[in-house]
Structure formats: structure tokens, C-alpha cells
Amino acid sequence: MFDNLTEKFEAVFKKLRGHGRLTEENIQEALREVRLVLLEADVNFRVVKDFVAAVRERAIGQDVLKSLTPAQQVIKIVREELARLMGEGEENDLDLAARPPVPVMLCGLQGAGKTTTCGKLALYLRRQKRNPLLVPADIYRPAAIEQLKTVGRQLGIEVFDSQPGEDPVRICEQAREYAALNGFDTLILDTAGRLHIDEELMGELVRIRDSLEPREILFVADAMTGQDAVTVADSFNQQLDVTGVILTKLDGDARGGAALSIRAVTGKPIKLVGLGEKMDALERFHPDRMAQRILGMGDVLTLIEKAQAAVEAEDAAKMEEQLRKEGFTLETFRDQLQTIKKMGSLESLLKLIPGAGKAMKQMQGMQLPDKELKKIEAIINSMTRQERRNHRLLNGSRRLRIARGSGTTVQDVNQLIKRFTEAQKMMKKMQKLGPKGLKGMMRG
């Protein structure tokens, strides 16, 4: 995410830190560079102008120049202003506090990720103990209805039965009645999109809005399209008065223009972000964390949240019990690896750790951690249960069989067992700390 932007910011800051004492001219120069970095990232030029002016006003003051760590102060100001640009301090929570069924309308251009995001949102809300009904109201693209039905089947979430050619406003109204009768508390409306904005489409969306009065009208924006997404968001907002934005495809190599301009231009908050094609790749948007990521400072809070969610799902108590009963074996080790995998790819996790992004780039040529993880799993899966529980059984011929079975080499198997025995030794030491120490570790 925003790798290019991050690299350039890091270069500007490195130079700034290189000056022992900062002069006003040093800061002006850094600001000129920041301005270029933002423009190259496709941030709206007016937004850039205001941003630089805000940073300048705070950074040129005597306090910063006289402070013991002037460069640090300037970087802090940039971070705070970036976060503010993306809406830090403003409400950006979904607001579903209304009498059920609460309609939530998603709109946007074709290909932005609307249908996928409807599915993701349904899953996201179900995890918050809501009971959503998916409503396909894009009647022009028959594949869109099918696509939503497929997503619904995959998630086990009901999709209202609409047919191509029906009036979309009627579909939404009928879905609302159906939801009220069948105990659904949220309606997720997947509306039609076009390749470009057109009046007919807007007219239809306005009619749906006027009839259903959705609590949330969310504009789905493709972050990869940069300023185009911002322009389109602006016109949707003018016609529909949207309540917020969902920014998709932030996992790709988007330059940052959409993320950094969309709130300032539309005045509407980014509420959620899409970070992948999988159904669970939808997250709340945190402006300050995003600013830290952009500046290469990592995002430890998100990492901790992910760890907590993964371990809770796995049931920490169960894992503890297994460890207590069986000790730390290759089998418990594999189960733990699976928990880690639930948190997302190792590469994406590493990027949340401050400085790790840079370290990863230096590892070029080494095996990618995710590949490594798959290999380890394949090796352990090729063992028998007895072998997994007692690695001392693993003699030469067994190791050869396992290497063949897992499509790896005997060296790979040897290396894994070596690493495992080292980890086991460490676990033994930890266990000596008693149940408290162990618990602390498991909850990480």
C-alpha cells in the first residue's frame, strides 16, 4: 500500500534529519519536496496547497526551530496534518441506529468493487451480530445479480430474490417488506453502476434514495483510479448527498491520491477500506493509523487487534489446554501457524511493524515468508500423527518420505526440525515461568 509514497516521504525526512540544526530555509525546502511528493501521488492540487500551508504555519514557528529535535517536530506535524486531511478527530463510524430494517445503499461506478463490497459489508455486520439481507438492485447487468447471489451463498447470507428487468425501486421496497417480515435488521442495497456518470443512472439512484431513505449512502471508490475517483465521488455526493466513502483496492499499488483527497474534496468521511478480494478484507478506516503507515511508521495498533481477533477466534483457552496436555509438539506448532495465517499474509503483517517494510525490501532474493510458511505446513502435514507428536521418531528414511510427500527436500525437513527443537527449548524455558507467563505469551 502506497509503497512509492512512503519511500519518498522517508527520503525527505532523512534529509531533514541530516541537518544538525534546522533553518527556516531547510523547512521551506522540505515543504517544497513534500508538495512534489503529494502531487506525484495524484493528490488534488488544491488539497496539496492547503496541506502545505497548514504544515508551514505550524512548522515555521520559533518553537519548532528552537526545540531540541526540530526535524522530529516537523515530521510530527506532517503526520498530524496528514491524519487531519483524512478526517482524524471526526466521526466516521457506520451509523445504523434506526428502526430496523435499516437500509444501507452502496453506489459507485462499474468495476469500483460495489458488489464485492456488499458481500464484505454483510459479513462485517454479521460479525457485529447484525442480521443483514443482501439486495441486488442492479437489473441492467444480469451477471451482477448472479454475482451477489454467489457471494451470498458463499457467506451463508440471504440474497433477496430479484430478477433482471424489474424496477429497482420496487425491488428495494419489496426487499424492505420482506426483511421486516423475516427478521432482517439491515438491508444492503447493491445499486447499478455505469462506466461513466449518466443522468438516467443518477435519476434512478435518487428515486431509490427518496423511497428507502437509507441511513447510510456509501460511495464505493476505487483507490487505484486516483483523482478520477475523487471527481466521481464529488458528483455522486452532489446528487445523492452521500454519508460516507468506502475506499477499495488499497491492497494494490494505488498511489494515494484518492485516499488523501477524497475527504477534503467531498467533505464526507472515509468509513471503511477494502484491502483485498477476499470477503474478510474490509476494515474500519483510521486516519491516524493510515498517516503512520504512509510515513513508514508502521501500524502496531492494527497488528495487535488482528492478533487478538485471531486468537479469540481460535479460543486461547483451547490452545492452552492442548499445550498443557501434549506439550509443544510439531502438531501444536502447526496449529499455531494456522492461527497466524488467519491474521492475513505474513508480508502484510510485517508491513504493520515500524521499519519492517524497509527491512523486507532488503531481503530481496530470500524466500518470501508466506511461501516459507506454506512449505512448513506441507512438511508437517506429510508426517504421521505419531511423528508430529514425537519428532524423535524422525529418522533418515522417514525424513526422506516426508520430503517426497511434501514436495520439498530432506534439507528443508532437517531445517524445520532444527528450528522446531530450538523453539521447543525456548517454550520449555517459558513454561518454567508458570501458567501466568504462558498465558501472557499466548495472548500475545
Ligand code: GDP
Ligand atoms: P462492481 O462493478 O462495482 O460491482 O465491482 P465488483 O464488485 O464486480 O469488483 C470489480 C473487481 O474488483 C473484482 O475483480 C473484485 O474482486 C475486485 N475488488 C473489489 N474490491 C477489491 C479490493 O479491496 N481489493 C482488490 N485487490 N480487489 C478488489
